[in-house]
Amino acid sequence: MIIPEESDSVPIEEQKKYENYLFYFTRNSEIFHEGQPGDGCMYLLRSGEVGIFRDVGGQEEMTATVSAVNIIGEMSLLMGWDRTATIRVISNTAILYKFRYFDLNIIYSTAAYSEMLIKRLINDLKIVNDRMVETNTKYGLIDEQYTNLMKHGKIVFSAMNYVLENIANDSVINSKEWHYISAVREMMQNYVGEYLPEFKEVVSSNDETGFQNLKRIENDQLLPGILKNIIGKK
Amino acid sequence: MIIPEESDSVPIEEQKKYENYLFYFTRNSEIFHEGQPGDGCMYLLRSGEVGIFRDVGGQEEMTATVSAVNIIGEMSLLMGWDRTATIRVISNTAILYKFRYFDLNIIYSTAAYSEMLIKRLINDLKIVNDRMVETNTKYGLIDEQYTNLMKHGKIVFSAMNYVLENIANDSVINSKEWHYISAVREMMQNYVGEYLPEFKEVVSSNDETGFQNLKRIENDQLLPGILKNIIGKK
CATH class of the missing domain: 2.60.120.10 (Jelly Rolls)
Structure with missing residues (x-):
């Protein structure tokens, strides 16, 4: 050179x-x-x-x-x-x-x-570390929101599934209404099955948590009185 | 010393x-x-x-x-x-x-x-950087799942809200059934209001996306035939 x-x-x-x-x-x-x-x-x-x-x-x-x-x-x-x-x-x-x-x-x-x-290097380390702290904060926040969505989504879907399945068993419902109510449930099952696989199990007929989740909603005083019949029948 | x-x-x-x-x-x-x-x-x-x-x-x-x-x-x-x-x-x-x-x-x-x-310092930098890459990967994954839950949760809740509100308007439903169906909707609104504030707006009576989301579900061929009446009535 x-x-x-x-x-x-x-x-x-x-x-x-x-x-x-x-x-x-x-x-x-x-x-x-x-x-x-x-x-x-x-x-x-x-x-x-x-x-x-x-x-x-x-x-x-x-x-x-x-x-x-x-x-x-x-x-x-x-x-x-x-x-x-x-x-x-x-x-x-x-x-x-x-x-x-x-x-x-x-x-x-x-x-x-x-x-x-x-x-x-100290400066680089500070930059990378600051980014990590920032990412961890964002991650913690979204993780909390996601966990909450999963938890309560499961509860509400499974309880609705249970209610919609069991309203039909109530003697006041005739076959015409049964079709409507079943159709609402079917729509929910179809959509969840296609786009929300996380909740697929709780909207199936085999799900056993529906009744417990409905009780939970009742304990939280969020259950309309007329639906308490359904719990009573179990 | x-x-x-x-x-x-x-x-x-x-x-x-x-x-x-x-x-x-x-x-x-x-x-x-x-x-x-x-x-x-x-x-x-x-x-x-x-x-x-x-x-x-x-x-x-x-x-x-x-x-x-x-x-x-x-x-x-x-x-x-x-x-x-x-x-x-x-x-x-x-x-x-x-x-x-x-x-x-x-x-x-x-x-x-x-x-x-x-x-x-180079070693520290590598460690912190590896952790950042790992956290970013986890973050990206959960962000994707969360976004999906939010998107499709909104659609299904708002469509169900719309259906449950409008079945009652169908002439075949008598007042007894109306109470049941309204109660299911009320339960969903109660629960979402308490635990899933992200979806509160889409289960309110003022939500205007319910009908569009129901159309969307129909377009996806996920809507049971009997519920097409409700769309037809709009």
Whole structure:
């Protein structure tokens, strides 16, 4: 790698030390592209400035800039992630050191670079951890709602199934009404069977929880008086 | 801090360099305790061995051991986490350096310690990231199930509400049957109102989606023939 004369911002001894890792770029050069699979490389921006570009609804937008000295793209090296942004040089020139995992020892031996990577990793850790806390909160909330829906959905469907099955046994119902009431039950069974398999068992004729759930609804004082006959008949 | 004669595993110059951070422990000393609030300290185990103890169903169990040289408890310093385990010395003696956030520069200047902390941070990052991926997967799954329950629960409840309200309008039903059918609807409304507020609106008399949802059920060929009269009447 031959460094042009004007790139004198990095001492020549350092350039020599890092010559196997050193890359020289000019304005508008792309370091990597959003969505590209992780290539296991991390960059140390040694001189110059880069822009971080992201696709925002089909339009590329520069969301941030990073100036030397800084670390770029470490999450791809560490986690094997695809590139989450495009990095492009926005200064006249830029010098980057490109490191793979087994090159990290070069970082350890330079206190300033160690500090930079440690601080970056701590920051990454905080970001990932915050996201996890956020996701856990959302998950806990939806899990609670889902559990509630499942529990009470089962109760109400099974109780309605039981009631609709057993109204017909009441002597006041004639065959015409029986058909209507059976049809309501059949509609519920059909729909649940097709779209709510979680509740399929509790709307079947073999379900044994219907009566208990009806008792439960009575205990909660939510059962209209006329339907208490049905419980009484058991 | 006076280091006893036998602790000669750490060179005296190093002991002097770290004297403000150095702590000497004997067997069974507890470094920190599970559940204790994060005290913002990280430890470098410089000599000796410690056990990691966790409460497993009320019984303390040693789940791992850590030998010098190693870093312990960095997540409390970095993330402010409570201590997730109890650390106790299991060798005759142990020397630990205790660092706060602003002491990290001591780590940067020693390549071996930088390497240790960077590798530890990368590992922490992987663990937290794996957990996030796992939680996201669980979240996505339950979100899908919840969305399905909400969608189809609304349809079936609102259609049943509509049917039960409108069967009564059919001339074949006499007042006795009307009471039964109304009571089934009332029970559904009562129960949903109390335990399934997500569906409260669709089982009210003002709900306008009942008829559309009944049509939808008919289109899905899930509607018993006798109930088609009700749609016909609209």
